[in-house]
Amino acid sequence: MLAKLHAGVLPDEAERQHVDCKEEAGRRGAGGVLLPGKPQNLAAADQLASEVACLANTPGGGALIVGVEDSTGRFLGAALEEDWLRHRIYERVGLAPAVEAVTVDGMRLLVVYAAEAREPVEDLKGRIRWRAGGHCEPVDRAEWWLHRQNVTGHDPMAAVTDHTYLEVSPGAVAAAQRYLSSSSGPGATPRSASVRDLLNSLGVLRPDGKLSQAGALTFCPADRTYLSLSAIDVEGGDVLLPPLDLSGLSLLEQVAAVEDRLDALNTSLRLEGRQGFAVTSVRRLPEGAVREAVLNGVVHRDWMQPDPVVITWIDADSAVQVVSPGGFVGGMNAGNVLTQRYARYPALADLFRALHLVEKQGLGVDRMYRDMVTLGHRPPVLVEEEGPRVRVRLTGGRPVLPVMNLVTRIQPNIRQRDVRVALIVYTLLREPFVTAERLTGVLQRSSDETAEALEAAAECLVGDEPLLAHYKDVWVLSDAAVAALEAVADRDELRRRGVLPYIKPDITGAEAVSRKWLSIHDRYTSGDHALLTGLTTTGARGQLERLERDGLLIRGEGAGRNSHFIAGPGLKQTPDSTV
Incomplete structure (x- = not known):
């Protein structure tokens, strides 16, 4: 195609079913004057995302040559950054195409390669199109x-x-x-x-x-039960609600019946906070998280196995457990569900997506995590068990109002919906500090992606103050974030809910903070301890000296500003633990 265009062949004559030429959108000024290209052009990203969706729907996929005038084939050039464009297209249509820069006659062009999709891809207008000859045409x-x-x-x-x-x-x-x-x-x-x-x-x-x-x-009506829902009072306790025989109903009817029963079990709680925090009503478990857990088990289960998806409501724990036949597939596991995307049955997943029952593939899992931790609940538990089968457990109950207060004060507002920010905050509510290395496992992302997530969280504000603070080589919650938590609950209540256990700790808590710091550092100062625990420098020094007397710390060489402690025999002999 490039050779033909270079030889003067017009695009309409040179274009084929799998190759298309595009001029960047947003580069024409008054009178059609060509404007200089920009490395980041949202209009072009929107335009090319829809074209990539069209090519991905086309059997065999295809390529876009970006930077060519549509009518004449003249090379106009393209200034878009490859990585930026790739990510923007991914954000819009869920596909990450290969983007390659090529130079023809001294002019930089881009070639965007779209692989054939495993399931239909909607463009930005909700259409499904594919290439027919040299044009994109609608297809149902x-x-x-x-x-x-x-x-x-x-x-x-x-x-x-x-x-x-x-x-x-x-x-x-x-x-x-x-x-x-x-x-x-x-x-x-x-x-x-x-x-x-x-x-x-x-x-x-x-x-x-x-x-x-x-x-x-x-x-169509089924000859068996696909979803088996029961309710018990406590683990191993009495049955409150036995499973129903849903045979004779279609899968969709069974899903609707189970949702209605879960809706009745998942009752609302009325909450009232202190200091003007709004009165609100929330479910014992976030409705979206419950739906995602159930439908994920239905859509991605192994349908070659005859067993139903088993759903159990545990009333005393405000918990739901979903066990689906079949293990993880497509390279997925419990440690990458936030980042890996794979559908065992693309046609079934697309049908449930078309019914608006599930989000775009994988995004529902992100939201399940986010909806749980932003209420102060534990993150979902996902494990693969023998069978094989996958078990998902959500444990809710009364939300932690201080956590809700902090989340609703995060600015900009859009970051309140960012699962990465939610998980970083959740971790720091329970640990005195985090490192990028620690967060790679929490966020299930690469080092570079984790660094990007930390940058996004560090740019967030609570009121006019930063959400996070950088201290030496670690990140901690800012004073403003801690104040937002303490504005709704006193310290004892926070500690009972597992929030900020390291602030103003007793000697046992001081030992845990010291152990965590010294697990990745060579020395520990009273200044370090004061910043991590909120104690005064004098109080921090007193706790460290107490740990020294107990043989857990040893005073290092140096005095004054060089005064510090190192791990003692007692601290080294006791296994490390998370605060």
């Missing part, structure tokens, strides 16, 4: 999956069945309309749509009236 989900099945046949949920739309359960159609009516976004299906139109818009109906496996599973 059903046609997309039909072609996908004919070409690859690797996803059993995309396979055609003998079931027709006439076998669809009226209750499943009503449930689908209920879920779709909750969304008014692009591509929403009108409630008055016929059954055929509804199924076609969801991508599960073939031109001959046959349903895909995902469609038959979701909409």
